[in-house]
Amino acid sequence: xxxxxxxxxxxxxxxxxxxxxxxxxxxxxxxxxxxxxxxxxxxxxxxxxxxxxxxxxxxxxxxxxxxxxxxxxxxxxxxxxxxxxxxxxxxxxxxxxxxxxxxxxxxxxxxxxxxxxxxxxxxxxxxxxxxxxxxxxxxxxxxxxxxxxxxxxxxxxxxxxxxxxxxxxxxxxxxxxxxxxxxxxxxxxxxxxxxxxxxxxxxxxxxxxxxxxxxxxxxxxxxxxxxxxxxxxxxxxxxxxxxxxxxxxxxxxxxxxxxxxxxxxxxxxxxxxxxxxxxxxxxxxxxxxxxxxxxxxxxxxxxxxxxxxxxxxxxxxxxxxxxxxxxxxxxxxxxxxxx
Numbered sequence: 236x237x238x239x240x241x242x243x244x245x246x247x248x249x250x251x252x253x254x255x256x257x258x259x260x261x262x263x264x265x266x267x268x269x270x271x272x273x274x275x276x277x278x279x280x281x282x283x284x285x286x287x288x289x290x291x292x293x294x295x296x297x298x299x300x301x302x303x304x305x306x307x308x309x310x311x312x313x314x315x316x317x318x319x320x321x322x323x324x325x326x327x328x329x330x331x332x333x334x335x336x337x338x339x340x341x342x343x344x345x346x347x348x349x350x351x352x353x354x355x356x357x358x359x360x361x362x363x364x365x366x367x368x369x370x371x372x373x374x375x376x377x378x379x380x381x382x383x384x385x386x387x388x389x390x391x392x393x394x395x396x397x398x399x400x401x402x403x404x405x406x407x408x409x410x411x412x413x414x415x416x417x418x419x420x421x422x423x424x425x426x427x428x429x430x431x432x433x434x435x436x437x438x439x440x441x442x443x444x445x446x447x448x449x450x451x452x453x454x455x456x457x458x459x460x461x462x463x464x465x466x467x468x469x470x471x472x473x474x475x476x477x478x479x480x481x482x483x484x485x486x487x488x489x490x491x492x493x494x495x496x497x498x499x500x501x502x503x504x505x506x507x508x509x510x511x512x513x514x515x516x517x518x519x520x521x522x523x524x525x526x527x528x529x530x531x532x533x534x535x536x537x538x539x540x541x542x543x544x545x546x547x548x549x550x551x552x553x554x555x556x557x558x559x560x561x562x563x564x565x566x567x568x569x570x571x572x573x574x
Contacts, residue, residue, distance in 0.1 A: 241414035242260070243271050251292070266299060268298055321346040321347070325455075364405040376453075412446055
């Protein structure tokens, strides 16, 4: 599946233009599209998701729409309502505008899953490998929006390429997400074009394909599990269905009926158990024995055989010493005749 997790959305936007962008993304093969609501400044006291769950236009059947929020983060100490935003949207991303906010997003903050940077501007700090790789190991992904280079002027494109090379050098191409951030359908590119474009800027083709498929999928799945599972760890997919018999009667009659059915079921269970016991008593079913018990039985059988063989040898030796029965009989006859 192909993902584009950044399609800008605003309440003043023309719905027909947004519909054309989503339809064009669907024709290019993108399966999951996220509508992005950008918040600048301090967060409001009451968090409300303005993106409608059902858009006012027809969405292609094979396209899944998600709702995303991107917060411009300048001072992390002033934005303490990030947990409320995280529960109101499907995906939460931060766009740091200072070095302090960038380090906090990489090392300390836990509510977001994407760090999205405006790569068209010149940052007053360098992208060092340690904080970026720490964020990647924590499950946070860095977003690169190619429309910032294709739809802007030469100066913005120059800054974009420089910043993009710095991020790729620091992360070695790991933990990246490539999105469009296209404000119109003309800013969208096909997946093969995006992979070729990122390869020109230094990202390998395998890493480029992962940035459109595997990495955004991990973000979507982790965010879904974070909201629907037990403490963000255990997610019950299908616990099975249990058939329940509904009783139409109410009152004492219904209770008596339930008690009688339970008693009959208990009797049936006991009857079946007695049958099984009878079969075992008659020897129809062979009980299973353990290996240890079987070995003990074999040793006892060998011991009994040895005892029988020793007894047989003693009997033969006694016969040899006393003579045969015929000789004994002849000796007794001679003794009587002499007497």
